[in-house]
Amino acid sequence: MKRLFLLFMLSSFLLPAMALEGNPVADPAAVVVSGKARFTVLTPEMIRIQYSEKGKFEDRATFAVINRRLPVPHFTTEQKDGCLFIKTDALTLKYKIGGVINANDHNDEVLGISLSLNGRSVLWYPGKDDALNLKGTTRTLDGQIGDNKRQELENGLLSRAGWSIIDESPKARRGDGSTTFAFDKSYDGIEWVAEPVDKDAIDWYFLGYGHQYKKALGDFVKVAGRQPMPPLYVLGYWYSKYQRYTSDEFMEIVNDVKCNQIPMDVMIFDMDWHTQGWTGWTWDRTAIPDPEGLISWMHDNGLKVALNLHPADGVDADEDFFSEIRDDMGMDSSAKVVPWNLSDPKFYHSMFNRIIRAREQQGVDFWWLDWQQNLTSKYVSGLSETFWCNHVFYNDMRLNRPGHRPLIFHRWGGLGSHRYPIGFSGDSFTTYGTLAWQPYFTATASNVGFGYWGHDLGGHQQTGDNDPEIYLRWMQYGVFTPIFRTHATNWPGIERRIWHYDNFPLLLETVKLRYALMPYIYTAARQAYDTGVSICRPLYYDSPEKNNAYLFEDEYMFGDDILVAPVVAPSGDDGKTMRRIWLPEGKWFDVCRNEVVEGDRIFTSGYSLQEIPYFFRAGTVVVNNPPMLNLNTRPDRLILKVVPGNDGATSLYEDDGDSEGYKTGEYSMVKIVHHGNSICIMPREGSFPGMPAERAYTVEFLAVQQPASVSVNGATLSNGSWNYDAQQKKVNVYVPSMPCDKKIDVSVNY
DSSP, X not given: OOOOOOOOHHHHHHSOOOSSSSOSSOOGGGEEEEXXXXXXXXXXXXXXXXXXXXXXOOOSOBSSOOOOOOOOOOEEEEXXXXXXXXXXXXXXXXXXXXXXXXXXXXXXXXXXXXXXETTEEEEEOTXXXXXXXXXXXXXXXXXXXXXXXXXXXXXXXXXXXXXXXEEOOTTOXXXXXXXXXXXXXXXXXXXXXXXXXXXTOXXXXXXXXXXXXXXXXXXXXXXXOOOOOOOGGGGSEEEOOSSOOXXXXXXXXXXXXXXXXXXXXXXXXXXXXXXXXXXXXXXXXXXXXXXXXXXXXXXXXXXXXXXXXXXXXXXXXXXXXXXXXXXXXXXXTTOOEEOOOTTSHHHHHHXXXXXXXXXXXXXXXXXXXXXXXXXXXXXXXXXXXXXXXXXHHHXXXXXXXXXXXXXXXXXXXXXXXXXXXXXXXXXXXXXXXXHHHHHHHHHHGGXXXXXXXXXOBTOSBOSSSOOHHHHHHHHHXXXXXXXXXXXXXXXXXXXXXXXXXXXXXXXXXXXXXXXXXXXXXXXXXXXXXXXXXXXXXXXXXXXXXXXXXXXXXXXXXXXXXXXXXXXXXXXXXXXXXXXXEEEOSSEEEETTTTEEEEOSEXXXXXXXXXOOOEEEETTOEEEEOOXXXXXXXXXSEEEEXXXXXXXXXXXXXXXXXXXXXXXXXXXXXEEEEEETTEEEEOOOEEEOXXXXXXXXXXXXXXXXXXXXXXXXXXXXXXXXXXEEETTTTEXXXXXXXXXXXXXXXXXXXX
16 A cells, blocks of 8 residues: 655754654654645654644654654555545554544544454544543643542543543643643753644544553653653651741651651751742741751761742842842832742842842752742743743753752642642541541542652641541551651641651651661652653553452552552451452462462452551562661662562562753663572672672562471571571571672572
8 A cells, every 4th residue: 555645854954953852753654744734753652743734843852752753653545435544563543535624513523443352343533522532641630639629630541441642733722721831942951931833723642542541651761751760868757837937946857757766857947948928938936046067967867858849929128138039030120029920031040140149059969849820921821830840940940950850849730741840649537437538539640651640648738637547547658658758737726746656666667667667669750760660650551351350449559469458447356447359360478467369359458557468469579678767878788579379470670869961871770580398599780880899688588387407598597697587487598798790699498
């Protein structure tokens, strides 16, 4: 069959160089033009559909899609009976030549795409309702009580119908009421907002992946940009509370944390760090007389510092740097405020070079961009303030602090926001219903690649006394979330210092467990960067044809090998909470019961306050840290938990933890293979600055009988080098420090 192409090479030379990943101009060989319609075959399952009455097609990056230069997949074109047919290995597109593509058609007379799903044919056409969409996320959980935010979830990239649409049409409304824009010329190195070439154009991306959910996400990040890895410290414990702490009170908190041996990595200064009210840029020196000294002291104690911002009110006359910014903007000397207008490059240049840079020079590590005001710009109609602030703040840090990974803490601003980690979910209420819905909310956000939601662990607003049990259950859930941060509003009765609770030992165990799991979590963060599959993800990614994978929405996978079913209800008179759980097909290791169990079944069990229902995939090896107080130092010994029930393998990922070298090959991988009663730690592959030359291991074989002997690299160990814990049915093998470029075999022999 003939292939119908229209080359559009000229546009390749007219577009500016972009610092965004990739190239927004597709390979001409992937493009088919028919009159006022243009189709770009991006993958066998993804086709871009454009229609412009003016014949103007957008070739610049847009908010959601920044790269279209993909390898051209195999496809054919044919004109027959007045229609254009484009066939890939997965899809067949039919377009009536000369027809007007319109979202209101609700039929396939002009345009239709067919695909096969589980042996049956599925037909999509413009305007078809995606009733089976699996949803994505929403801008904020402000006001969340129970699942009252469910109806606000935007459509995601995945659907049980087998298809979905990314709508980048200029007039399409995003979740916050904003619209998409193009990126064009850069200012101070940041790609800037630009009007579309045709505001009335259609710009759709058809995703026909069936139930290949992981493949769909992997291809999405190829066109939309990857989820950047956050700095390692971000995955540790944050202390945060909306309260006017003085310098002495901040230091008292840190000293209490140290005295109680609580691991911690981040200290938040909420909005009372500054003068004024909601918006402010000037230190309140009645509370914090020496900001540089306080931040330096925090750094000396191993903590990173973030400041909260509500920038919408601009810069008032009594703020630091007001007169300089006013003059930069060419305003009259009588002006009392410089309005917030981040869409103006001149304002961005002045604001960031005057104020933001000054605070960063005082030691601020990152910004909590707590945008709650106008949803869209007063200056550029349809421009999302949330998305645009995220884009500018993130890229400003990328450009001006190149030795560190850029990082902001912010609300969701629509598709494309995954490129600017990490997310702040907002002000929820402290109820069990609220807690019960957050596992679903967090995992479902992976359907739009937004993998780093951070919640107010314990809830933001509460109406009664502090409840140690609900706080404990929220913290236990928090262990298995992307960001581990306690927070609450400024009501003085709310307590978030875990050492002030009677159940502090159990609360402390949650923090210790989080730090123990950090090698596993950080490896999952790398996998999210590589594959587009977030750390927290729904069960249906692995079991798409099982109804229970969709019904048990308060369970989720945490990385590839841990299934979590958190307790989200109060305990009964016996101190236990009954929990109904579905395990997918296969064998699983029940961590609470210390035994291998069969999957593809539903069961109910009671869980005491110290128990968290989570399950390891049988056969895997879960890498843990030894006890530690922060993530500033790299342990010289790791713990390998060998999970029984099957053979398997895992990988340990490492890099320097803060630079962007991980994008250019500065990292290492260690593969660990489990076979029978032995594991093999393979030689390390790759390198990065500061990596250890050698390492020791404690290998824990779980739920096994007492062995007759244990060997390392074929040599039988003396009893002092291993022991058997009869109560936990666990063999502990202490492997001495060995070069990381050498293979290590560890076996238990019966």
